[in-house]
Amino acid sequence: MDYVNRKKMSDPALLILASLAEGDKHGYAIMEDVQAFAGERLGPGTLYGAITRLEDRGWIRPVNADERRRPYRLTAEGRKQLQTQLTSLDQIVKVGQRRLKQI
Amino acid sequence: MKAAVLSFLVRLYPAVWRRRYEAEFAALLEDTQPSWSDVFDVLKGALQMQFAKSLTLKFAAAFGLLGAIVAGITAYALPDRYMATGIMTVHSQDSPATSNTTFHLAQTVFSRPALTQVIEKHDLYRSERANQPLENVVDRMRRDIRLQLTPLNTIEVSFVHTDRHKAQVVTTEILDRFVKENLIRKVNSTLQIIDTPSLPQASISPNRTTIAMIGLGGGALLGVAIASIRRMKLRKAI
Numbered sequence: 118m119d120y121v122n123r124k125k126m127s128d129p130a131l132l133i134l135a136s137l138a139e140g141d142k143h144g145y146a147i148m149e150d151v152q153a154f155a156g157e158r159l160g161p162g163t164l165y166g167a168i169t170r171l172e173d174r175g176w177i178r179p180v181n182a183d184e185r186r187r188p189y190r191l192t193a194e195g196r197k198q199l200q201t202q203l204t205s206l207d208q209i210v211k212v213g214q215r216r217l218k219q220i
Numbered sequence: 221m222k223a224a225v226l227s228f229l230v231r232l233y234p235a236v237w238r239r240r241y242e243a244e245f246a247a248l249l250e251d252t253q254p255s256w257s258d259v260f261d262v263l264k265g266a267l268q269m270q271f272a273k274s275l276t277l278k279f280a281a282a283f284g285l286l287g288a289i290v291a292g293i294t295a296y297a298l299p300d301r302y303m304a305t306g307i308m309t310v311h312s313q314d315s316p317a318t319s320n321t322t323f324h325l326a327q328t329v330f331s332r333p334a335l336t337q338v339i340e341k342h343d344l345y346r347s348e349r350a351n352q353p354l355e356n357v358v359d360r361m362r363r364d365i366r367l368q369l370t371p372l373n374t375i376e377v378s379f380v381h382t383d384r385h386k387a388q389v390v391t392t393e394i395l396d397r398f399v400k401e402n403l404i405r406k407v408n409s410t411l412q413i414i415d416t417p418s419l420p421q422a423s424i425s426p427n428r429t430t431i432a433m434i435g436l437g438g439g440a441l442l443g444v445a446i447a448s449i450r451r452m453k454l455r456k457a458i
Contacts, residue, residue, distance in 0.1 A: 144244060145251040160258050162265020165245055169237065169269070185247040 126202050129159055129167035134191060134199040137177060143186040144168070171195065222254050229259065232266035234273040271450040279447035280440040287439015288432050295431040300423035302384035303366075304391040306416055308375045308398060312409035321402070321409045322375055326367060329397045332358050338397075342390055344381070365394065374414070384420045391417040 136150045152158050171177045176195030180188045335358045348357050366378040381387040395413050402411045
């Protein structure tokens with residue numbers, strides 16, 4: 118069965134989690150990294166909207182730092198959620214590619 | 221220019237959010253070279269955060285105020301309507317006579333040809349006559365006329381109109397038509413006008429305070445509903 122039961126995550130949230138999977142980053146570093154690996158520029162309002170929601174859910178947490186450019190870290194739960202999202206996306210990609218080859 | 225606008229827009233975020241994120245958000249804005257699309261992005265982010273974090277009360281107040289303003293403007297755009305009232309008395313050898321007499325006379329006085337004459341004579345409902353068939357205008361006039369029988373064998377006749385002078389004149393004419401029609405019929409009852417309509421001083425509608433209050437209440441309820449739905453959607457989103 119090709120159907121994947123996946124709770125949809127917004128693109129900015131997924132991109133932020135993927136960026137933080139590499140290591141701790143502050144807002145501007147996330148923005149630059151996402152642009153580099155996904156070719157998508159997250160606006161400041163969109164970026165911090167997603168950071169707020171992710172932190173509320175406990176999927177990321179701020180690293181203790183007194184500096185204004187506060188870095189964020191992926192939590193264990195955030196890593197699990199990212200893994201789930203990527204697995205289901207991977208399945209969608211595989212199914213799509215297989216069907217394209219059948220045409 | 222953009223920096224000043226962004227600095228203003230950051231203040232639109234809820235206070236609870238700013239206490240936690242304002243310093244690092246300001247640092248991010250310093251690091252980026254914001255474009256105008258970033259300015260709109262920050263505005264959108266501020267509005268979404270207001271929906272997600274703000275108190276429902278704030279939305280109820282904002283929408284309530286908006287509703288009151290819209291309702292107030294609408295109420296002031298509506299014309300004042302004045303009601304003139306005259307009273308007739310019925311003397312009859314037959315009893316009970318008032319309702320029968322009034323019913324038969326009213327059939328004639330409020331007939332379509334009779335009311336058409338009144339409408340044209342006093343130039344009533346000019347804009348309606350320009351856009352609608354005369355039948356509709358006559359129906360409209362019937363709705364503006366009130367006829368009330370009292371236990372003391374008197375009949376109150378009222379007419380409501382946006383021009384208080386016309387309200388008075390037309391009510392007087394309707395009363396006269398009742399009396400004349402009664403004389404023509406030569407029935408065993410007499411009609412006598414005991415109170416001629418006076419010039420109305422105060423309008424009977426619209427009640428602008430009530431309309432503004434309805435707008436306030438409706439707007440507040442709408443604000444609560446929108447805030448609740450939006451908050452649920454934003455909390456579900458990741």
